[in-house]
Amino acid sequence: MELGPMDDQPYELPELADATIAVQHVINASHELTARASRELGINATDMSALSLLEQHGPMGPAELASRLGIRSPSVTVLIDRLEKAGHVERTSHPHDRRRVTVAATPTAHRATLDFLRPSILAIDEASRALTPDENRAVVDFLRDVMRAMRA
Template sequence: MDEVPELSGPTLRVRALMNAARELTARMSRELGMNATDMVALDLLDVHGPMGAAELARRLGIRSASATVLVDRLEAAGHVERIRHHTDRRRVIVAARPSAREASLAVWLPAILAIDQVGRSLSEDEQRVVSTFLDRITAAITGPVAVQTDRG
């Protein structure tokens, strides 16, 4: 097995941030009385807008059948609704209800405002550097992962 290289300080801090975000999601989902996957699904619908169950499954990394059960559960709880696609009437998309967004925002707002306060405390130059860094990290996480090895 290959040895893991020593990671840089920024990499370790990004890892800590990702873990803190995961823990925050778990805490918030408990507060809303739902599991973390349901919470992430609602966030995906809020960020990306209505989508089909198959796309939601892909983004969550779950099987389509599991996404159908998840949507059934969220619909029964009044968090989402199934609606006909505006151009393809055979297709059904899932949309978050405004009440779900309001409930989620009420739980997330303290963390969002605290993060915003930290960002606003930075100078304009610091904000630019941090924003560029985070944009590049986001691209590294969401883009294709290239595995490189040194096997001479």
């Protein structure tokens, strides 16, 4: 077994649990769905990720958006300009600090995104509702653990 750059981390992974592999498949399916949604809306994948973040977390400042996307401030400015020109986002004054700007998805972008994602969301909800209360609790706890691991 070869060792990785840290000299104690092997380049190969151990045999992974079925649930770990299933999570990787869900992540891949999510990337594919984002790519299809971005094509549907006529924007690139990073722009679609920005819209998704704004939908999920609500309006935020450009610096926070840049941080969540993992891009630099000048790049997020160009991204916001592009999305604003296409009518997908709008800039408003920050509610507590008029020197700052907040970016939010427009109602039109919200409707277009929801129209595209609705079938997937409803299918996932149907699968979720088929779970027993104990299964639901186990799945939710597991997914929270997965999110914590991915954010660490």
